Amino acid sequence: MTAATDYDTIERRNPWPGGSAIRVTGEDDLRLTVLNGLAGVTVVVRGRVLNCDGELIPFEQKLTPTTDRLASTVTVRLSEGWLVQAHAFVSAGSPLVGQTFALLSVIRGDAAAAIDLFTLAAGYVTATQRASFPSGGVGSSLRFDGAIRSITGTAPGAGAEISETVPAGARWDLLAFFTTLTTSVAAANRVPALFLDDGANVFIKSSQQGNQIASLAWDYLWAPGDQSQAAGNRLIVTSSLPVPVRLGAGYRLRTNTTAIQAADQWAAPQYVVREWIEGS
Amino acid sequence: MKLECLTCHGVYDDAHDGVRYFHVCPSLSAAELAAAVAAQRVVLPVDPATGKPETPDVAVLRRSYTRANRRDERPDPAAAAVDGVHPPIAAGAGTTPRPDLDVAAALVTVDLSHLPPAAPAVP
Numbered sequence: 001m002t003a004a005t006d007y008d009t010i011e012r013r014n015p016w017p018g019g020s021a022i023r024v025t026g027e028d029d030l031r032l033t034v035l036n037g038l039a040g041v042t043v044v045v046r047g048r049v050l051n052c053d054g055e056l057i058p059f060e061q062k063l064t065p066t067t068d069r070l071a072s073t074v075t076v077r078l079s080e081g082w083l084v085q086a087h088a089f090v091s092a093g094s095p096l097v098g099q100t101f102a103l104l105s106v107i108r109g110d111a112a113a114a115i116d117l118f119t120l121a122a123g124y125v126t127a128t129q130r131a132s133f134p135s136g137g138v139g140s141s142l143r144f145d146g147a148i149r150s151i152t153g154t155a156p157g158a159g160a161e162i163s164e165t166v167p168a169g170a171r172w173d174l175l176a177f178f179t180t181l182t183t184s185v186a187a188a189n190r191v192p193a194l195f196l197d198d199g200a201n202v203f204i205k206s207s208q209q210g211n212q213i214a215s216l217a218w219d220y221l222w223a224p225g226d227q228s229q230a231a232g233n234r235l236i237v238t239s240s241l242p243v244p245v246r247l248g249a250g251y252r253l254r255t256n257t258t259a260i261q262a263a264d265q266w267a268a269p270q271y272v273v274r275e276w277i278e279g280s
Numbered sequence: 281m282k283l284e285c286l287t288c289h290g291v292y293d294d295a296h297d298g299v300r301y302f303h304v305c306p307s308l309s310a311a312e313l314a315a316a317v318a319a320q321r322v323v324l325p326v327d328p329a330t331g332k333p334e335t336p337d338v339a340v341l342r343r344s345y346t347r348a349n350r351r352d353e354r355p356d357p358a359a360a361a362v363d364g365v366h367p368p369i370a371a372g373a374g375t376t377p378r379p380d381l382d383v384a385a386a387l388v389t390v391d392l393s394h395l396p397p398a399a400p401a402v403p
Contacts, residue, residue: 262314
C-alpha cells in the first residue's frame with residue numbers, strides 16, 4: 001500500500017473508532033487555555049495525531065499559567081491528519097478542583113489573531129482529573145464543586161475597618177467570617193456590622209447585637225444560617241447571614257463599626273469560602 | 281510574605297495558602313473620616329434629618345470615602361501584560377515587608393514524650 005493510498009483512505013473516512021477524530025489541516029493548531037489561581041502550577045497537554053502516512057504522532061506542550069485567574073495560553077503545532085486524542089492535566093503543583101480550569105480548542109491563525117474554531121474539552125484539572133478529548137466533554141467552570149479555601153485577610157491599621165475584595169476572575173460562596181475587635185481605652189459603645197456590597201452598593205447589613213465598651217477583646221463570627229446571639233459574658237458574638245451568600249468579582253466583605261475609635265484594632269479576618277473560576 | 285501597605289497600613293500575607301492575595305485598601309472608617317473632617321480634608325454634607333452636618337458614623341453608611349492614593353493589587357485587565365502578568369489597578373504608596381508581624385495563627389509543635397502520664401482521676 002502506498003502513502004498516497006493511505007492518504008486517500010484517511011481523506012475519505014474518519015479513521016478512529018466511533019468517528020471521534022477531528023480532521024486537521026496544516027493550518028489548524030491546538031490551543032491550551034488555562035485560568036488559574038494557585039502558585040506553582042504547571043499544566044501539560046498531550047495527545048496524538050494520526051498523520052497522512054498513517055502514523056500516530058505524539059505531542060506534548062507545557063504551560064505555567066499566571067496566578068491571577070486570567071487566561072494563559074500555549075499553542076501546539078499540529079501536523080496534517082487527524083487529531084485523535086488530547087488531554088490536559090496538572091504536572092506540577094497541587095490545585096484543588098475549582099482552582100485550575102483548562103480548555104482545549106482547535107484554532108487557526110497566530111497568537112492574538114488566532115480564532116477558536118472548535119472546543120474539544122473544558123474542565124477543572126488536577127494531577128488526577130483531566131480535561132480530555134474525545135471522552136471528557138465541555139463543562140462550565142461554575143458547574144462543578146468549588147475549592148474550599150480558608151483565607152487570612154488584611155489586619156487593618158488602627159481605627160480602620162476590615163475590607164476584603166473578591167479577586168478578579170473568582171466567584172465565592174461565603175461560609176464563615178471570623179475576626180476580633182480589640183477596643184482602646186476610649187469610652188464608647190462599639191457595634192460592629194458586616195456589610196456586603198458590590199464594590200459600591202451595600203446589599204446585606206448584618207449587625208451584631210452587643211455593645212462592646214472600652215478595653216475589651218471580643219471575637220465576632222458571621223456565618224450563613226447561624227443564630228444571632230448577644231455577647232453576654234462569653235466574649236464571642238455571632239450573627240447570621242443568608243444562605244447562600246454568593247459573591248462575584250469586585251464584591252466586598254467589610255466591617256462597619258458604629259462609634260469606632262481611632263485606636264481600636266480589628267484583627268485580620270479568617271474566613272472560609274467556596275471558590276470557582278468565573279471564566280470571564 | 282507579610283507586607284504592610286504604606287497607604288492604609290494594613291498588614292497581610294500575599295499568599296498564605298498558596299493562592300495569591302490581592303490587597304485592596306478599605307474605605308475610610310468613621311474614625312478616619314472624623315480625623316479627615318477635623319483636618320479639613322473633607323466637608324460632610326448637611327443631614328436633611330437634622331439640619332446639621334452629617335456625623336462621620338452616618339456619612340459612612342451613606343457613601344464610601346475612598347482614600348487618595350489607595351492601593352488595589354487586583355490585576356488590571358485593560359493594561360498591557362508584562363511577561364503575561366497584568367499590572368495592578370493601583371500601586372498606591374507601595375508596601376514594605378513585615379516579617380515581624382503574624383497575620384495568621386502560627387502552628388507550634390510541643391514535645392510531650394518525656395512527661396509522666398497523667399494520674400487517673402479519683403472518684
